[in-house]
Amino acid sequence: MTDVRELVRAFRASAPTDDPVAFLRARFDAGLAWVHYPAGLGGLGLPREQQAIVDEELAGTPSNDPRRIGIGLGMAAPTLLRHGTAAQKRRFLRPLWTGEELWCQLFSEPGAGSDLAGLATRAVRDGDGWRITGQKVWTSMAHRARWAILLARTDPDLPKHRGLTYFVCDMTAPGVDVRPLRQLTGEAEFNEVFLTDVFLPDDLRLGAVGEGWAVARTTLMNERVSIGGGALPRGGGLIGVLTALWTGRPDVRTAAAHDEMMRLWVAAEAARLTGVRARQQLAAGDPGPEGSAVKLAFAELAQRITGLELELRGADGLRHDDWTMRRGEAVDFEGRSPTYRWLRAKGTSIEGGTSEILRNIIAERVLGLPAEPRTDTTVPWRELPR
Amino acid sequence: MNLLYSQDEESLRDSLRALLRSRAGSPDDGFDAQVWRLLAAELGVTGLIVPEKLGGAGASLREAALVMEELGRFLTPVPYLGCAVMAVTALRVAGDTTVLSRIADGSACAALAVPFAGPGGDVRVTGGTLTGRVASVADALAADVLLVPAGDELYEVAADGPGVTRTPVVSLDVTRPLVDLTLSAAPGRSIGPAQPALGAARTAGAALLASEQLGVAEWCLDSTVEYARTRIQFGRPIGSFQAIKHRLADVWVSVTQARAVARFAAGAVSGVELDGAEPRLAAALAQAHCGPVAVRAAEECVQLHGGIGFTWEHPAHLYLKRAKTTSVALGTAAAHRGELAGLLGLTPAGTP
Ligand SMILES: Cc1cc2nc3c(=O)[nH]c(=O)nc-3n(C[C@H](O)[C@H](O)[C@H](O)COP(=O)(O)OP(=O)(O)OC[C@H]3O[C@@H](n4cnc5c(N)ncnc54)[C@H](O)[C@@H]3O)c2cc1C
Numbered sequence: 001m002t003d004v005r006e007l008v009r010a011f012r013a014s015a016p017t018d019d020p021v022a023f024l025r026a027r028f029d030a031g032l033a034w035v036h037y038p039a040g041l042g043g044l045g046l047p048r049e050q051q052a053i054v055d056e057e058l059a060g061t062p063s064n065d066p067r068r069i070g071i072g073l074g075m076a077a078p079t080l081l082r083h084g085t086a087a088q089k090r091r092f093l094r095p096l097w098t099g100e101e102l103w104c105q106l107f108s109e110p111g112a113g114s115d116l117a118g119l120a121t122r123a124v125r126d127g128d129g130w131r132i133t134g135q136k137v138w139t140s141m142a143h144r145a146r147w148a149i150l151l152a153r154t155d156p157d158l159p160k161h162r163g164l165t166y167f168v169c170d171m172t173a174p175g176v177d178v179r180p181l182r183q184l185t186g187e188a189e190f191n192e193v194f195l196t197d198v199f200l201p202d203d204l205r206l207g208a209v210g211e212g213w214a215v216a217r218t219t220l221m222n223e224r225v226s227i228g229g230g231a232l233p234r235g236g237g238l239i240g241v242l243t244a245l246w247t248g249r250p251d252v253r254t255a256a257a258h259d260e261m262m263r264l265w266v267a268a269e270a271a272r273l274t275g276v277r278a279r280q281q282l283a284a285g286d287p288g289p290e291g292s293a294v295k296l297a298f299a300e301l302a303q304r305i306t307g308l309e310l311e312l313r314g315a316d317g318l319r320h321d322d323w324t325m326r327r328g329e330a331v332d333f334e335g336r337s338p339t340y341r342w343l344r345a346k347g348t349s350i351e352g353g354t355s356e357i358l359r360n361i362i363a364e365r366v367l368g369l370p371a372e373p374r375t376d377t378t379v380p381w382r383e384l385p386r
Numbered sequence: 387m388n389l390l391y392s393q394d395e396e397s398l399r400d401s402l403r404a405l406l407r408s409r410a411g412s413p414d415d416g417f418d419a420q421v422w423r424l425l426a427a428e429l430g431v432t433g434l435i436v437p438e439k440l441g442g443a444g445a446s447l448r449e450a451a452l453v454m455e456e457l458g459r460f461l462t463p464v465p466y467l468g469c470a471v472m473a474v475t476a477l478r479v480a481g482d483t484t485v486l487s488r489i490a491d492g493s494a495c496a497a498l499a500v501p502f503a504g505p506g507g508d509v510r511v512t513g514g515t516l517t518g519r520v521a522s523v524a525d526a527l528a529a530d531v532l533l534v535p536a537g538d539e540l541y542e543v544a545a546d547g548p549g550v551t552r553t554p555v556v557s558l559d560v561t562r563p564l565v566d567l568t569l570s571a572a573p574g575r576s577i578g579p580a581q582p583a584l585g586a587a588r589t590a591g592a593a594l595l596a597s598e599q600l601g602v603a604e605w606c607l608d609s610t611v612e613y614a615r616t617r618i619q620f621g622r623p624i625g626s627f628q629a630i631k632h633r634l635a636d637v638w639v640s641v642t643q644a645r646a647v648a649r650f651a652a653g654a655v656s657g658v659e660l661d662g663a664e665p666r667l668a669a670a671l672a673q674a675h676c677g678p679v680a681v682r683a684a685e686e687c688v689q690l691h692g693g694i695g696f697t698w699e700h701p702a703h704l705y706l707k708r709a710k711t712t713s714v715a716l717g718t719a720a721a722h723r724g725e726l727a728g729l730l731g732l733t734p735a736g737t738p
Contacts, residue, residue: 191420235730246732253735261722261732273646277389284390294641315570363631367611370626 004050008057010034017324020062024098032058033097036283037081041093049283062097066189067330071141072096072103076149078222083166083207083215092168104145106169106193107216111386113138114357116151117160117213118244118376118384123167123337130154130167130205132175134199141349142178142191142328145171153381154209158380164212175199182325185343190330211212223352231279232272238305238333239268239340239370245309252312254358264305271297278319289366296358299348302333306342389649393568395452404458411702415463417528417565422464426492427474431492432470439492440483447471447590450523451597451652458601461704463561468525471594473533475660476587478542480578497529497565498587499543506584507567509536515549515571516541522564524715526552532567533583534574540583541574548572550724559711561704570676586660589669593651596672599680600648602709605682606687606702610634613691614619630690637683644679647672653734667729677713684709 011030018023027033028042034052035045066073073096078090095101105309112119121134132152142148148169155163169176176200180188206217235243246253246261271294278290310317321337333341349355376384391399403494405428409421426432431453436442452472456468469489473496477486488494496625499520500506507520515645526532532543532550543550549572555563611634614625624630654668684706695702713719 065419071444243730243732253733253737255735258727258734259720259723262408262674262727265726265730265732266671269671270643271673272642272645273389275648277646277649280388280390289643293639296639297643308653318424356632359632359635360628362635367636367638368630368635369611369614369631370623372626373622 003048003310004035004053005057006045007044008054012058012061015061021098021100022259023062024064024186027058027061027165028094028097033079037093041081041089042097044102049280064097069096069099069102070330071105071145072101072147073225075105075219076103076147079149079166079206079215082218085203087203088168088206093144095155101146102141103218104139104142104171106139106142106148106150106195107219108138109135110137114339115278115355116216117164118381118385118386119151119153119164121150121152122156122167123154123200123335126199128198131203132149132167132169132195134195136192136193136195138181138351139178139193140190140194141329142171143180143188144329147171148193149206149219156381156382158210159378160376162210163214163381164216165209165213166206166212167200168199169195169200169208170204173198173200180327181327184346185328185340186323187326189331208305217219219246220353221287223294224358231275234269234272235265237268238302238345239265241341242305242309242312243332245312249312252314257308257312260308264301264308267301268305271301276318292358292362292366295352296362298356299355302345302348306338306345309338309361310342319326387653389646389652389653391452391510391649392410395449397638398429398431398449399452399456399605402431402456403460405429406462407455408550409460409462416668417465418463421462422528422700423492425464425466428507432466432492432495433474434470436486437478437480440486441715442486445593447721448652448656451594451648454594454597455596455601455604455648458598458708459605461602461701461708465495465497465525465528467562467591468528469495472498472587472591473531475590476533476540476583477577479586479660480583482542482577484695485542485577488531495528496531496533497526498543498584499523499524499526499534500584502564503630503709503717505630506535509534509569511536511541513569514573514575516569517549517571519571520567522555522557522667523567524562526565527554527563531575534569534681535580536574536585538580539576540580541579543569543572543574557655557711559686559707561708561712582661584599587718589660589665590655591671592653592722593665593669595712595716596644596648596676597634599676599712600641600644600710603637603644603676603680603683604707606683606705606709607634607637607641609679609702610687610690611639617692624690633686633690637686640679641683641721644676647675670722670725672730673717674719674726677719677722678707681706681713682699708738 015026025049030037031044032054033042035044035046035054036048038045069198077096080089086290111117123130148171150167150169151164153163175196177194179192181190182188182194275294278294281288317338320339364371407686413428431487434445435450438444485496501522502524509518511518529545533542535545551568551572552565555564577651579620587614605628614637615623617624651672654664687702688706691702
């Protein structure tokens, strides 16, 4: 078996040091980007847990900032790996991982959020490509993205899950119009995206025509793992912010708050260990449904922890840091004011599948309970009420 | 720390299930002597954590945790927690070898003479014999040996010896009966200082009780899901109603978390030191989290079974009683949160 630690040390000794991007490219080419990916695509085909050794050995070297490239890393990459052609993998994975090209997700539409398969954006054949027309919404990072994963309808006469096709969208193509959509924190991490007769060559199609839903399910499963699955130390993240406040400010302490804080500490540690276990299962080759549990728990916790923090701070807690309309780059849970944290946490139970939808998925796919009676899965999409 | 189950653990689980399933009977007596003998003779699990040189299997508390899971799932009325986990841990810390060998070969069962919940009993040493009372002792009914703390020492006392009276009490959990213990000039053999032995037994017990609670919660979830799939009302299986699906999904999420926490606790107490901060933290976390999860799962089990769930015939009530009892025994969730706060330096209000 390959000794990863030695490989990394050898790489470190010879890697370019002058330019961060050159370093990241070399790291990718050495197979040390994501070791569980195949050789030639930034990996070495090793068990996923070996990545920890690589990251440990390369601490302090130029980073691609996983938060900034989160959508590419967490959603686009695993989907490309599973469903992309050899050429697509070669074209997209390296600049995705180095952070030279950012990605966004053109899934949700004004009329299709939870019911994603109901979407209306059309893709129509045009010679050796496709013409895309429609409106997407709540699209995080579209204003920075070079590429997007895009789900569009290719056949409105089929039932809704069967008429969808998955594309990679060129965000610089004529007809792509990105407009900021301000959110309740005051800034704009997300956008409205208008697609007007956008031409995409057929080699930007991912998977077969009409198979878009199957491809999208890969994306959605990985989205849940990546939202819930960040590796935190014990007592880190939002619970760390709360306990630091407690330790540093004896004046805010009350008996009731103490018990609530300890409940949250226990819940946070349980959620964290569940995430650790989910990643160990993934590394052992058995992904399991734990990702949904982690995502649901994280969303609820983030809201309760930030809510308690605001209460503890009293009047001081009510001072917001900045309402200026800004184009956000990433979620900043720890860097900004308690009010920002509390407001932004309200999005955690909506983005990436609402908590209600996750409960449906758990109940039906994990526990095997019967689906709700439905009328929308067998009739042509065209005939559905919208 | 690895939170998954090893292959050895999975095959132990299979053997346990095969044995326990064939024995699923009425738990009304609170002790199934035959299954206890089989557990010792066929699987050797009573001596699982007894060192090999004393005739045990020399395994760690991680494997014992797995046994706890299955015993919880089947609600098997045997004194595994009291004897094979807590008494064995206490005896190991006290440095005993004779009782341990007898536990390993299945010829004796031991129990700690301490209340299952709450502070210790009141036993005095006078003229080399023990006199006093300990109320609500778990797993003592089937014990041959009682480990009695008196003064600063831990004593070995023959359970059916002179001066020992065990009075069964009517306990909430009929599958883990309690007794009141009275000692009047009972002869005892000192086997070592009491405090370290009891502290270690308590930490190990609390950590592993989480695995039992996990087994209880899993049974409650599985049986409720099964029922919700098949029970028809309003022309549909009740499990197709979202009000029910979402509650079961929430139970699943908390059981999934309980599994991670219980595995973590079992791993954390599997080292040599049981009085360190890390094992104590893991045990307190486990009890603060897993106790309430099991209670909630059992309560939902009764509720979602409707009228049947409220009957004596349906086993749901046995799980409910076990879940509530274990969430109080060895400390409530609130008490364990207090312990955690101390270990983490998160001081209560009013302290600087
Ligand atoms: C911060 C943030 C970032 C986002 N980023 C992106 C992005 O980058 N790309 C992208 O494509 N999308 C993005 N989204 C959109 C997000 O995926 C959708 O908002 C989400 O899926 C919910 O859809 P909806 O808003 O249409 O709500 P709806 O589906 O209309 O739901 C409204 C309410 O009804 C509930 N509900 C709906 N159906 C059911 C049901 N069957 N049972 C019970 N309850 C139900 C929902 O849970 C919710 O509470 C983002 C959203 C947020 C908040």
